[in-house]
Amino acid sequence: MDLYEELSKDYRFKEGLHTCINCGTCTAICPAAEFYRYDPRKIVNTVQSRDNAQIEALLRSETIWYCGECMSCLTRCPRKNGPGLVIMALRDLSVRLGYFTDSEKGRQMLPLTHAMTGNILNYGYCVHPKTFKWEDHQESGPVWKWHTEHLEKSMERLGANYMGEGPGVLRKIPQESLDDLKAIFDVTGGTERIALVEEYSRKKAQEMGMTIEEYERYAFEHCSDEHFND
Amino acid sequence: MIYEGKQKIWSDYQKEIPDDHWYFVRSCIRQNFFPASERMFTEITRNRLGKDIYENPYHTTCGGIAYHCDTIPQETVMTIVARQFALMTEAGYENYVASCITSFGNYAEILETWREFPELEARIRENLWKACKKEFNKPKNLAHTSDLIYHWREKIAELGKFRLVDKETGEPLRIVEHIGCHYAKMFPHKAVGGAEYPYVLAGMVESWGGQVVDYPERRHCCGYGFRQYHVKANRGYSVSNTHKKFESMEPFHPDAIITNCPGCPYFLDRWQYVIAEQTGKTYGRNGFGIPVFTYEEIAGLILGYDPWDLGLQLHQVAVEPFLDKIGIEYDPKAKYLGLNKEDIMRPELPTSLKCF
Ligand code: SF4
Ligand code: SF4
Numbered sequence: 001m002d003l004y005e006e007l008s009k010d011y012r013f014k015e016g017l018h019t020c021i022n023c024g025t026c027t028a029i030c031p032a033a034e035f036y037r038y039d040p041r042k043i044v045n046t047v048q049s050r051d052n053a054q055i056e057a058l059l060r061s062e063t064i065w066y067c068g069e070c071m072s073c074l075t076r077c078p079r080k081n082g083p084g085l086v087i088m089a090l091r092d093l094s095v096r097l098g099y100f101t102d103s104e105k106g107r108q109m110l111p112l113t114h115a116m117t118g119n120i121l122n123y124g125y126c127v128h129p130k131t132f133k134w135e136d137h138q139e140s141g142p143v144w145k146w147h148t149e150h151l152e153k154s155m156e157r158l159g160a161n162y163m164g165e166g167p168g169v170l171r172k173i174p175q176e177s178l179d180d181l182k183a184i185f186d187v188t189g190g191t192e193r194i195a196l197v198e199e200y201s202r203k204k205a206q207e208m209g210m211t212i213e214e215y216e217r218y219a220f221e222h223c224s225d226e227h228f229n230d
Numbered sequence: 231m232i233y234e235g236k237q238k239i240w241s242d243y244q245k246e247i248p249d250d251h252w253y254f255v256r257s258c259i260r261q262n263f264f265p266a267s268e269r270m271f272t273e274i275t276r277n278r279l280g281k282d283i284y285e286n287p288y289h290t291t292c293g294g295i296a297y298h299c300d301t302i303p304q305e306t307v308m309t310i311v312a313r314q315f316a317l318m319t320e321a322g323y324e325n326y327v328a329s330c331i332t333s334f335g336n337y338a339e340i341l342e343t344w345r346e347f348p349e350l351e352a353r354i355r356e357n358l359w360k361a362c363k364k365e366f367n368k369p370k371n372l373a374h375t376s377d378l379i380y381h382w383r384e385k386i387a388e389l390g391k392f393r394l395v396d397k398e399t400g401e402p403l404r405i406v407e408h409i410g411c412h413y414a415k416m417f418p419h420k421a422v423g424g425a426e427y428p429y430v431l432a433g434m435v436e437s438w439g440g441q442v443v444d445y446p447e448r449r450h451c452c453g454y455g456f457r458q459y460h461v462k463a464n465r466g467y468s469v470s471n472t473h474k475k476f477e478s479m480e481p482f483h484p485d486a487i488i489t490n491c492p493g494c495p496y497f498l499d500r501w502q503y504v505i506a507e508q509t510g511k512t513y514g515r516n517g518f519g520i521p522v523f524t525y526e527e528i529a530g531l532i533l534g535y536d537p538w539d540l541g542l543q544l545h546q547v548a549v550e551p552f553l554d555k556i557g558i559e560y561d562p563k564a565k566y567l568g569l570n571k572e573d574i575m576r577p578e579l580p581t582s583l584k585c586f
Binding site: 010011012014015031032034035036065067068069070071072074075088091092095105108109111112113115116117119120124125126127128129132136139140141142143144145146147149150153154155156157158159160165166167168169170171173174176177178180181183184185186187188189190193197219220221222223228 | 262294347357456
């Protein structure tokens with residue numbers, strides 16, 4: 001498969017890659033580059049080389065998962081490239097080809113997919129109190145522990161309509177709307193994408209000698225030292 | 231002379247904001263973490279300013295966070311957004327206001343991509359028809375909720391009981407503003423003031439009597455990074471970026487931070503707590519942090535709402551020193567009470583970060 005050709009079909013790629021002059025401005029302002037061993041300039045340059053082997057290596061690497069999609073690079077690139085948009089296209093292709101399970105950061109696709117699509121299809125929100133567990137979010141502080149322990153009362157105090165009918169904050173999304181979301185997922189490849197991530201992850205879990213639950217938890221929690229700048 | 235240059239660029243980024251009749255959609259993050267802020271947006275705009283802000287209970291997430299966590303294909307997020315537009319069309323509105331920067335950026339990106347690639351818009355229309363039997367018009371005007379508060383900032387100042395002024399010295403309070411990456415970095419012409427001189431929050435601060443503090447990392451990301459926060463293994467990315475901002479603003483001694491984004495106030499507040507607990511370092515005076523507010527929280531304080539009705543008890547950084555500076559009265563004993571003064575216990579206090 002000509003990977004560059006495949007990437008070129010992605011609208012984010014069409015918008016995000018013109019000609020890169022390797023000036024390094026994107027890397028200079030990139031929040032990910034400061035923290036991780038990450039250089040958006042190199043990524044864009046590798047992609048524009050059209051070298052299939054190098055692009056494949058990129059799709060299997062940790063590198064493409066370091067970006068935070070803040071799009072700071074888009075504003076500053078003198079050639080109107082968007083390395084963040086190129087990254088989105090690379091991640092999409094990495095998932096479709098199953099290459100994402102080759103990297104620790106790529107394997108995070110499983111817990112992320114379950115969390116996000118689960119919230120959307122079950123509740124109609126990307127984030128929802130029923131799945132935001134304090135134990136997994138201790139940085140939210142003792143105040144949030146208290147809030148989640150008294151969720152209904154605290155939400156009531158703040159004027160929310162938590163799980164209620166009609167409009168308002170954190171209202172229950174009507175079943176009709178949830179059915180629409182499910183139909184949209186079915187028609188647009190969202191459902192297929194979830195199945196694909198699960199299938200490749202299951203294979204990888206087997207290879208790593210883990211149950212799928214162990215694999216998912218490990219992907220969510222484990223961080224090796226290799227990712228960081230010195 | 232430089233000022234003239236800035237003024238010229240600024241005039242290129244004046245955004246047309248219709249004065250009334252808005253179709254309102256909510257933010258996933260804000261409903262979870264700042265529920266009272268969203269309620270305050272409708273309270274202020276409808277009840278204090280008399281505007282028509284319509285909410286359809288059938289609307290859903292825009293899918294933006296899932297999209298930027300790379301978990302749903304672009305056509306999926308576009309069709310979810312098309313459905314949101316269809317609900318607006320059915321309700322007879324053409325001005326669309328989103329209560330979330332991720333959503334705002336998502337809507338702006340989608341409208342722009344459709345403009346550039348009309349064949350993609352046609353495909354999304356087919357998708358929506360197949361999935362939901364719905365059709366849509368695109369909004370004539372797209373705004374973020376802060377654009378509207380900005381638009382009505384002088385009116386809010388007129389109705390206000392307080393100003394962002396130190397009651398002892400009469401000096402303007404020193405405020406840092408954080409507009410959030412997806413507000414102006416992707417499509418600067420869709421933002422008040424563009425990417426170079428974003429004025430949406432600075433305008434509010436000035437109209438309400440405060441002084442905007444500039445600092446080197448003013449435009450640096452808060453560190454959300456989508457997957458860089460939602461996955462536990464990646465959260466070092468998030469706290470490191472917040473840390474960088476606080477180290478940079480510290481020498482300028484801000485009294486408070488006003489934020490635009492749904493996630494930014496949460497991260498700027500909570501990572502101060504984590505930094506304090508891990509290293510003992512605090513960025514405010516006397517062991518306190520620098521309080522972080524949404525624009526509705528600040529507007530609500532100006533208008534004289536009870537701080538606990540604004541949800542300020544859900545911040546981990548204590549807001550009381552800031553309220554004291556302005557001279558806003560509050561009942562410390564009522565901070566953690568439920569509705570009708572019901573006792574619902576109270577949170578434990580952090581060890582390093584001073585809080586009440
Ligand atoms: S979008 Fe990604 S590559 Fe661009 S500045 Fe942000 S983190 Fe860096
Ligand atoms: S800023 Fe643009 S031109 Fe410069 S290295 Fe980055 S992508 Fe290439």
